[in-house]
Amino acid sequence: MTKTIWQQGELIEVAIADLSDTGDGVGRFDQRVVFVPDTVPGDRAIVRLVHVKPKYAHGRLQQLLQSSPHRLRPSCIVADKCGGCQWQHISYEYQLTAKQNQVIQALERIGGFVAPPVNPVLTAISPLGYRNKATYPLGISTTGQVQAGYYQKGSHQLINLNQCPVQDPRLNPLLAEVKQDIQKRDWSIYDEQHHQGILRHLSLRIGRRTGEMLLTLIVKDWNLPKVENQAQEWLQRYPQLVGVSLNRNSDRTNAIFGSETRCLAGVPYLREKFAGLEFQVRPDTFFQVCTETAEALLQVIQSELNLQGHELLVDAYCGIGTLTLPLAKQVRQATGLELQPQAVEQAILNAQHNGINNVKFQAGAVEKLLPKMGTIPDVVLLDPPRKGCDRAVIESLMQSKPPRIVYVSCKVATLARDLKLLCQDGLYTITCIQPADFFPQTAHVEVAAFLVLSQLGKGHESFQKTEISNL
Numbered sequence: 018m019t020k021t022i023w024q025q026g027e028l029i030e031v032a033i034a035d036l037s038d039t040g041d042g043v044g045r046f047d048q049r050v051v052f053v054p055d056t057v058p059g060d061r062a063i064v065r066l067v068h069v070k071p072k073y074a075h076g077r078l079q080q081l082l083q084s085s086p087h088r089l090r091p092s093c094i095v096a097d098k099c100g101g102c103q104w105q106h107i108s109y110e111y112q113l114t115a116k117q118n119q120v121i122q123a124l125e126r127i128g129g130f131v132a133p134p135v136n137p138v139l140t141a142i143s144p145l146g147y148r149n150k151a152t153y154p155l156g157i158s159t160t161g162q163v164q165a166g167y168y169q170k171g172s173h174q175l176i177n178l179n180q181c182p183v184q185d186p187r188l189n190p191l192l193a194e195v196k197q198d199i200q201k202r203d204w205s206i207y208d209e210q211h212h213q214g215i216l217r218h219l220s221l222r223i224g225r226r227t228g229e230m231l232l233t234l235i236v237k238d239w240n241l242p243k244v245e246n247q248a249q250e251w252l253q254r255y256p257q258l259v260g261v262s263l264n265r266n267s268d269r270t271n272a273i274f275g276s277e278t279r280c281l282a283g284v285p286y287l288r289e290k291f292a293g294l295e296f297q298v299r300p301d302t303f304f305q306v307c308t309e310t311a312e313a314l315l316q317v318i319q320s321e322l323n324l325q326g327h328e329l330l331v332d333a334y335c336g337i338g339t340l341t342l343p344l345a346k347q348v349r350q351a352t353g354l355e356l357q358p359q360a361v362e363q364a365i366l367n368a369q370h371n372g373i374n375n376v377k378f379q380a381g382a383v384e385k386l387l388p389k390m391g392t393i394p395d396v397v398l399l400d401p402p403r404k405g406c407d408r409a410v411i412e413s414l415m416q417s418k419p420p421r422i423v424y425v426s427c428k429v430a431t432l433a434r435d436l437k438l439l440c441q442d443g444l445y446t447i448t449c450i451q452p453a454d455f456f457p458q459t460a461h462v463e464v465a466a467f468l469v470l471s472q473l474g475k476g477h478e479s480f481q482k483t484e485i486s487n488l
């Protein structure tokens with residue numbers, strides 16, 4: 018093999034040895050790196066080069082010469098096209114190993130940590146049928162049929178679906194039937210290229226423990242003809258459906274939900290049981306998509322923190338209080354910080370609904386609120402979105418030095434970046450890293466990292482396990 022074939026369209030033979038953080042198989046060819054979707058370590062394959070750079074390329078699987086022992090037949094019929102899952106073709110056991118490796122590698126490469134203490138990945142309750150929420154973009158086929166599904170890998174081409182094997186199976190019947198209703202109503206479907214049309218997305222949410230469901234239509238404008246009638250019809254047809262809402266997103270954006278939601282029929286929330294509490298979950302606020310595994314990770318957090326009842330806890334990026342409220346029961350006082358006003362409103366209602374009085378919630382950006390907090394908390398829980406913490410949040414923590422930090426993250430690269438800063442000059446020490454599989458069949462991994470302030474951390478065994486006086 019010579020340099021001349023390192024160009025777009027050429028076929029090369031590659032042995033796949035690793036997986037990238039976006040889920041592609043990774044091999045080497047002539048000392049360059051090749052990323053190949055739909056491959057697995059252990060595969061040998063003929064690959065067509067697609068995007069070629071001097072030191073690396075992206076390729077497409079052309080022919081499997083030797084199949085990896087970790088490869089299996091996907092349970093989804095559109096797995097090779099749909100961009101929703103990257104790892105349907107990989108055995109679940111190997112997915113867990115790959116996610117643990119992914120966390121270790123990110124902490125080593127990006128964070129500069131040596132042999133970070135990463136536990137085996139907490140297994141999901143089921144590798145399929147686990148998601149409590151599905152949000153489908155809508156489109157129209159060339160023959161004029163309403164379509165709903167996920168985008169094709171690497172494009173905004175819609176793959177039409179009538180069911181999705183990672184969704185809670187109780188949501189699947191609604192997908193096909195609601196699409197037909199939209200067709201009959203002749204509602205205008207949004208065209209993202211020209212920013213025209215009305216109906217953008219269909220969102221379905223279910224309380225895994227209660228079975229209650231919400232149906233939400235995301236629209237560019239409010240004026241969908243007779244939408245109230247259709248909402249009532251859905252409510253009558255599906256006994257488990259407790260609310261139908263409209264959410265308006267008029268922006269030219271990839272963000273799905275806009276900031277305004279109107280309930281058309283039923284109630285504007287579903288009820289869900291989590292960690293022994295009952296939560297009201299709205300259609301437009303964050304709730305972990307894998308209820309059971311989120312609860313399992315919370316149990317690890319509670320066990321690692323071993324709270325004694327006298328602590329002050331700040332839950333930054335708290336959402337509707339999913340983690341704040343169970344933790345509030347174990348501390349003296351908890352404070353939740355959250356940007357989205359609807360989530361704060363819901364968190365306050367959830368606290369009242371569960372009779373939890375030692376908690377308050379503040380609306381605003383963590384980067385603005387945290388530096389202004391008068392008292393130094395004993396524990397700060399961080400659970401930011403994928404982009405990680407704003408630099409001002411990390412700097413504020415480095416100045417105020419709370420004794421313990423728990424950093425929960427859904428993107429290990431930004432976690433590693435932020436942990437590197439917090440552990441700079443030995444300020445904080447990582448005691449444990451716990452990955453959890455919130456997203457089976459995908460390359461995504463959730464991680465909780467536990468940090469102690471190093472001065473206090475010397476002999477932190479006793480710091481962690483025995484009572485500490487209030488600081």
Ligand SMILES: C[S@@+](CC[C@H](N)C(=O)[O-])C[C@H]1O[C@@H](n2cnc3c(N)ncnc32)[C@H](O)[C@@H]1O
Pocket residue numbers: 303304305333334335336337338339340354355356357360381382383384400401402
């Ligand atoms: C990954 S979710 C975690 C929510 C919550 N901890 C849970 O487990 O349900 C991140 C949350 O941070 C909020 N958020 C995003 N940027 C923020 C910011 N700059 N300041 C405060 N909250 C923010 C989002 O609205 C969202 O509710």
